[in-house]
Amino acid sequence: MREVFQQELREVQDRLVEIAELVVISIQNATRAFNDSDVTLAETVIADDSKIDELTVILDELSIQILARQQPVARDLRIVVSALRISASLERMGDMAEHIAQLARYRFPDKVVPKSLRGTFAEMGRLDVVIAQKLAELLRTQDLELADEIRNEDDRIDELHVSVFDKVLGETWKGQAVDTVDATLASRYHERFADHAVSIAKKVHYLGTGDWAPELAS
Template identity: 80%
Template sequence: MREVFQQELRDVQDRLVEIAGLVAEAIDNATTAFNESNVALAESVIADDSKIDAAANELDELAIEILARQNPVARDLRIVVSALRISASLERMGDIARHIAQLARYRFPEKVVPKSLRPTFKSMGELDVQIARKLTELLSTQDVDIAEHIRNEDDKVDELHLSVFDQVLAETWSGGASDTVDATLASRYHERFADHAVSIAKKVQYLATGDWTPAED
């Protein structure tokens, strides 16, 4: 029975890695659609979000079944409970990728943000993609150095997020009301995506080291 239980725990980890991979693909395609006004790619992100939702639901069902049948304790219990929380964050990251894609679809054939902000959003998108890929690697390896890298990249996203607000609130801002709303919404989506990754990274770091740093989100 113990061997079966350990296999189930490995299955939980494998499923988390799989979902993280789907999320990384989603944010990569969503930010590309956003920056290039690619409506076909945006539509694919929106449609594929259901795959992330289904995978997260299946993982949750497996974790709940393990809790009911195996009655895990100590570190095993923390692994299963953390998996449920990580799954929820990954599902939310998929939703955020979908939101970014929806903005691209709504504004097609125009681009979502004015020309002055496009380099900023390109950088934010690239950082989110890097973070998502590192998160997949972290869930696979539990290498705590990767968790630190994710936090450092999140700081860069935060700085870019603040710079967007500085621009739209400046007296020199010439965008209309819809430009302002789109830019602030999109910036918030990019920022929250990275925040969820940091939250997951802290949970993985705790499981690997026993050292807990409270999440800031």
């Protein structure tokens, strides 16, 4: 029974990695669609989000079955409970990528944001992709140095997020009302994507050390 239990725990980890890898693809495609005004790619992201949702449900059901059958305690219990919370955050990351893609689809064939902000959003998108890649690797390897790197990347996204608001609220802003709304929404989606990654990194750090590492809190 113990061997079966350990196999089930490995399956939980494998499924988390599988979902995380799909999130990487989703944010890669979403940010490219956003920056390039690629409506076909945007629609692919939107359609594929259902697969992330489906795999999240399957993982949650597996975790609940493990809790019911195996009645884990101590660290094993924390692993299963954390998996439920991590899967929820991964699902939300997929939603954020979908929202970014939806903005690209709504504004096609135009760009979502004015030229003055495109460099900022290109950098935010690049950082989100880097964070997603590091998160998938963190879930695969439990290399806690990656948790710190994710936090550092998130700090940079936070700075860019603030700069977007400074721009649209500044006296030199020439955008229309729709430009202001789109820019603030898009910035929020990029920022929240990274925040969910930090939340997951914090949980993995706790599982590895027993320390909640408040400096990793989103």
